[in-house]
Amino acid sequence: MRIVVCMKQTFDTEAKIALTADGLIDSTGVTLVVDPYSEFAVEKGIQFKEKFGGEVVIVCIGDTQAETAIRQCMAMGADRAVIVTDPAMDGSDQSATARVLAKAVISQEPDIILGGFKSVDSGSAQVMLRLAEILNLPHVNVVTNIEIGEGKAIATRELDDGVELVEVSLPAIFTAQQGLAEPRYPSVKGIMQAKKKELKRLTLADLDIDPTSVGPANAKVKIHGLTLPAPRKGGRIIGGEIPEATADLVKALRDEAKVI
Amino acid sequence: MNATRQIYWNIQGHIAIYPLFLVAIVIFAYGFYLKYRLWHVGQPVDRNDRKGARAKSLIGFVLGHTRILRRRQPGIMHFLIFWGMVCLFLGTIVVALQSDVGLQIMHGPFYLYFMSLILNIAGLAVLLGLLIALYRRYIKPAEGLDNQPDDAVILILLLVIILTGFLTQGLRIAATHDPWAAWSPVGNLFARLFAGLGAATQSEVHRALWWSHLFLALGLIAYLPYSKLIHIGTAPLNIYFRSLEPNGALTRLDLEDEDLETFGAAKLTDLTWKDLMDTDACVRCGRCQNNCPAYLTGKPLSPKALIQDLKLQVHQQGKLILAARKTAAHPTTGEHETAAGSELDAGLDEQNLVGTVLSEDALWSCTTCRACMEQCPVFVEHVPKTIEMRRNQVLMESDFPAELNGAFKGMENNGNPWGLGWAKRAEWADDLGVKVVATDGAPEYLYWVGCAGSFDNRNRKVSAAMVQIMRAAGIDFAILGTEEKCCGDSARRLGNEYLYQSLAEANIETLNGYGIKKIITQCPHCFNTLKNEYPQFGGNFEVIHHSAFIAQLIAAGRLPLQAKLNGTITYHDSCYLGRYNAIYQPPRQVIEALGLKLIEMPRSQRESFCCGAGGGRMWLEENLGERINMQRTEEALSTNASCIGTACPFCLTMLEDGTKRKDVAENIKTLDLAELVQQAIQSAQ
Numbered sequence: 001m002r003i004v005v006c007m008k009q010t011f012d013t014e015a016k017i018a019l020t021a022d023g024l025i026d027s028t029g030v031t032l033v034v035d036p037y038s039e040f041a042v043e044k045g046i047q048f049k050e051k052f053g054g055e056v057v058i059v060c061i062g063d064t065q066a067e068t069a070i071r072q073c074m075a076m077g078a079d080r081a082v083i084v085t086d087p088a089m090d091g092s093d094q095s096a097t098a099r100v101l102a103k104a105v106i107s108q109e110p111d112i113i114l115g116g117f118k119s120v121d122s123g124s125a126q127v128m129l130r131l132a133e134i135l136n137l138p139h140v141n142v143v144t145n146i147e148i149g150e151g152k153a154i155a156t157r158e159l160d161d162g163v164e165l166v167e168v169s170l171p172a173i174f175t176a177q178q179g180l181a182e183p184r185y186p187s188v189k190g191i192m193q194a195k196k197k198e199l200k201r202l203t204l205a206d207l208d209i210d211p212t213s214v215g216p217a218n219a220k221v222k223i224h225g226l227t228l229p230a231p232r233k234g235g236r237i238i239g240g241e242i243p244e245a246t247a248d249l250v251k252a253l254r255d256e257a258k259v260i
Numbered sequence: 261m262n263a264t265r266q267i268y269w270n271i272q273g274h275i276a277i278y279p280l281f282l283v284a285i286v287i288f289a290y291g292f293y294l295k296y297r298l299w300h301v302g303q304p305v306d307r308n309d310r311k312g313a314r315a316k317s318l319i320g321f322v323l324g325h326t327r328i329l330r331r332r333q334p335g336i337m338h339f340l341i342f343w344g345m346v347c348l349f350l351g352t353i354v355v356a357l358q359s360d361v362g363l364q365i366m367h368g369p370f371y372l373y374f375m376s377l378i379l380n381i382a383g384l385a386v387l388l389g390l391l392i393a394l395y396r397r398y399i400k401p402a403e404g405l406d407n408q409p410d411d412a413v414i415l416i417l418l419l420v421i422i423l424t425g426f427l428t429q430g431l432r433i434a435a436t437h438d439p440w441a442a443w444s445p446v447g448n449l450f451a452r453l454f455a456g457l458g459a460a461t462q463s464e465v466h467r468a469l470w471w472s473h474l475f476l477a478l479g480l481i482a483y484l485p486y487s488k489l490i491h492i493g494t495a496p497l498n499i500y501f502r503s504l505e506p507n508g509a510l511t512r513l514d515l516e517d518e519d520l521e522t523f524g525a526a527k528l529t530d531l532t533w534k535d536l537m538d539t540d541a542c543v544r545c546g547r548c549q550n551n552c553p554a555y556l557t558g559k560p561l562s563p564k565a566l567i568q569d570l571k572l573q574v575h576q577q578g579k580l581i582l583a584a585r586k587t588a589a590h591p592t593t594g595e596h597e598t599a600a601g602s603e604l605d606a607g608l609d610e611q612n613l614v615g616t617v618l619s620e621d622a623l624w625s626c627t628t629c630r631a632c633m634e635q636c637p638v639f640v641e642h643v644p645k646t647i648e649m650r651r652n653q654v655l656m657e658s659d660f661p662a663e664l665n666g667a668f669k670g671m672e673n674n675g676n677p678w679g680l681g682w683a684k685r686a687e688w689a690d691d692l693g694v695k696v697v698a699t700d701g702a703p704e705y706l707y708w709v710g711c712a713g714s715f716d717n718r719n720r721k722v723s724a725a726m727v728q729i730m731r732a733a734g735i736d737f738a739i740l741g742t743e744e745k746c747c748g749d750s751a752r753r754l755g756n757e758y759l760y761q762s763l764a765e766a767n768i769e770t771l772n773g774y775g776i777k778k779i780i781t782q783c784p785h786c787f788n789t790l791k792n793e794y795p796q797f798g799g800n801f802e803v804i805h806h807s808a809f810i811a812q813l814i815a816a817g818r819l820p821l822q823a824k825l826n827g828t829i830t831y832h833d834s835c836y837l838g839r840y841n842a843i844y845q846p847p848r849q850v851i852e853a854l855g856l857k858l859i860e861m862p863r864s865q866r867e868s869f870c871c872g873a874g875g876g877r878m879w880l881e882e883n884l885g886e887r888i889n890m891q892r893t894e895e896a897l898s899t900n901a902s903c904i905g906t907a908c909p910f911c912l913t914m915l916e917d918g919t920k921r922k923d924v925a926e927n928i929k930t931l932d933l934a935e936l937v938q939q940a941i942q943s944a945q
Contacts, residue, residue, distance in 0.1 A: 012673045012674065012681070014673070014674050014679060014680055014681035014682075015681060015683070016681050016683035016684065029683075031673045031674065031682065033673055182662070182665075183665075184658055185654075185658050185660075185664075185665050185668055185669075186658065187654075187655055187656055187657060187658040188515060188523055188655040188656065188757075188758045189655070189656050190658070191758065192518075
């Protein structure tokens with residue numbers, strides 16, 4: 001069984017976000033990690049491999065920094081990886097990302113394709129679904145469990161008010177929600193082995209993609225500006241006797257917070 | 261008249277002693293050799309450097325009994341038996357020299373004082389020691405002892421040997437009407453028992469007893485290596501070969517070594533020969549267990565059981581391993597060895613230590629507080645073995661309590677076990693205007709704040725107090741700010757050597773890059789690892805813990821402490837400050853200088869009871885048994901002091917949590933020493 005996992009490298013969730021003078025996100029000194037949702041997918045992929053045999057292939061779009069994240073996945077147990085690195089990809093939107101990913105993923109002839117349902121940075125939750133459309137494969141989104149059967153799989157997906165069990169034929173795409181799998185901590189043995197695993201570096205040309213078809217110029221989504229959220233104010237404790245305090249609270253909620 | 265006695269009175273054929281002795285010695289040597297071979301299935305380790313210091317240990321810890329005597333009753337017991345037996349053994353040698361070498365020494369005052377009086381006292385001492393031992397084992401069982409048949413055999417054997425010795429002497433005195441009898445008061449007392457017997461009976465009984473005494477004594481020698489009495493040999497060896505490295509320095513693993521198939525200890529053969537010899541030096545006295553915070557709060561860890569279970573493995577698995585190696589060395593020998601080899605292939609599926617010697621729960625219960633090692637009279641090394649097993653679990657198996665995942669990742673990505681954004685590390689100092697090395701240049705003293713002092717709200721107050729103190733004393737200091745990372749102590753003690761080394765190397769590079777020479781820490785864990793472990797990675801700094809630093813400032817009159825604080829305080833010794841680094845007095849000097857009345861807890865200084873957070877336990881849930889911090893908090897409250905003083909951020913957290921749980925936090929404050937000094941400075945101003 002060949003399991004392809006789409007992995008994105010993102011900012012550490014604790015990273016302090018700042019904007020540069022021209023209004024873009026400043027990545028100077030920020031710790032980069034495997035996106036937590038990608039990590040759930042990687043872990044699930046490795047679990048499948050351990051159970052059914054086969055291999056786990058990581059597919060990633062990114063620059064050389066992203067290779068650290070790939071090695072991290074390999075240390076966990078992924079077998080090899082394909083990374084698409086091309087300057088033309090800078091500033092591409094989800095549609096371009098999905099198109100490039102589609103070429104890279106399908107070249108691996110996968111039985112199962114996994115990825116995070118969203119990423120913690122841009123959080124658009126679009127790439128994996130676009131990928132499914134491009135590849136014309138069935139997909140189940142936001143899953144917390146996958147049971148593999150003969151040529152098919154039953155996935156559990158989270159809904160607002162319950163869960164839904166969806167059966168799909170393989171190959172299929174599943175996007176990970178928290179709870180799908182608890183990512184393992186790599187052993188040193190794994191870290192050492194990861195250094196020697198195959199990492200295939202591709203450019204857009206290698207995938208027969210015209211570099212001018214991606215990038216900001218072809219983006220379907222345009223970002224007009226970024227602003228930081230207003231800093232959080234500390235809580236306020238309303239003192240006094242309960243009847244007066246209650247009245248004060250209601251007043252504050254109505255007049256200041258304007259939530260009731 | 262020249263004082264002496266006839267040697268071998270009433271005994272014919274005493275010369276038979278020598279061949280019999282030879283037999284005993286051969287049996288003894290064979291037994292010891294078997295043990296020696298078993299120890300050496302372990303890894304090599306050099307423990308024979310600094311011979312002078314090692315010899316000195318023998319004088320203090322063996323001859324002087326300095327550790328054994330820390331516990332009064334068993335200490336005196338052992339002292340009496342040890343020195344009594346040493347004297348009696350010397351006496352026996354004197355007899356041999358006089359009788360069969362021909363040295364004329366058993367005469368005059370030497371005969372009277374040593375060979376009669378002192379040896380009588382020695383025999384009495386052994387007797388008394390044995391009675392104490394019997395009392396401790398069978399009358400009023402002492403804490404930590406477990407009785408095995410071997411214990412009874414040894415005590416009865418020794419008792420009979422001493423009694424037959426006195427009886428033999430008594431009979432000789434009675435029969436020969438020894439004019440010097442008064443110099444052997446105990447023998448003389450026994451002589452009175454036999455005064456009424458006829459000469460023939462006296463002679464017959466004497467002969468029988470004399471030979472019994474001889475056979476029992478030789479039997480004891482032969483029995484030694486097959487019983488816990490092997491410690492007569494292994495204890496001094498263990499003391500001689502003890503680690504002379506700083507208490508707080510764990511060994512460095514070479515993670516780049518590609519020949520290493522495994523890191524840490526998975527199996528018996530991954531431990532060192534010294535680790536294995538430890539198990540034959542242990543006499544099951546139970547002092548380790550009696551002081552172990554995990555054991556005393558009902559967790560499934562006993563350092564004594566760890567060593568004893570390991571001993572069982574050495575004896576069972578060790579034999580199979582030796583046989584396997586023999587077969588491997590001579591692959592084409594006879595049937596016999598092939599049979600041994602096949603038996604071993606089944607058995608040589610060498611068992612994992614975790615699961616046989618130590619359960620997983622026990623492995624992760626250790627706080628590395630070092631109470632066991634501090635108490636052990638024969639210097640058994642419990643904690644390093646535990647760490648080696650943790651290393652294997654983490655580095656090779658990636659098998660550890662799930663809650664550590666977050667702590668490890670936090671240290672990896674953000675340089676602190678809480679996993680808070682590294683960019684916020686210096687926020688505590690934002691309003692204080694503390695100098696930062698990167699912008700203000702290298703200071704005389706680098707103030708190493710540590711993760712707790714940087715991120716934990718409670719401990720940030722301690723950092724602020726330190727800033728105020730150092731300013732009041734006019735110290736030139738700065739912090740690394742966001743360039744500081746976790747020192748790695750927790751990671752290392754949790755077995756994550758890989759993470760530890762990456763943190764240590766990054767920190768050392770930063771510190772060396774700025775040419776830092778002197779470092780002040782407020783966390784004993786940072787203090788210990790920076791001082792004792794960073795030298796392994798090229799970080800050589802003068803590291804000073806804030807308690808010692810403040811004590812120095814006060815002694816030098818550099819802090820304005822005119823106003824004395826009033827009230828009582830009890831001080832909790834942090835393991836990594838106390839037992840690991842022997843800093844007991846400076847905190848107490850600070851407390852005295854502040855005018856506070858110190859009330860010691862029942863367990864203090866080197867016997868201090870861990871708060872429960874050491875060894876990375878800070879980042880683990882405590883689900884088994886009673887909570888360690890609660891037991892310690894109750895002990896602190898039992899002093900009725902109005903304040904609990906600490907000098908460690910983990911201890912502060914744990915004990916303050918304890919007072920909160922007991923609902924007394926309003927009245928009994930838990931404060932770091934720096935906060936107390938800050939109060940005294942503020943009230944002085």
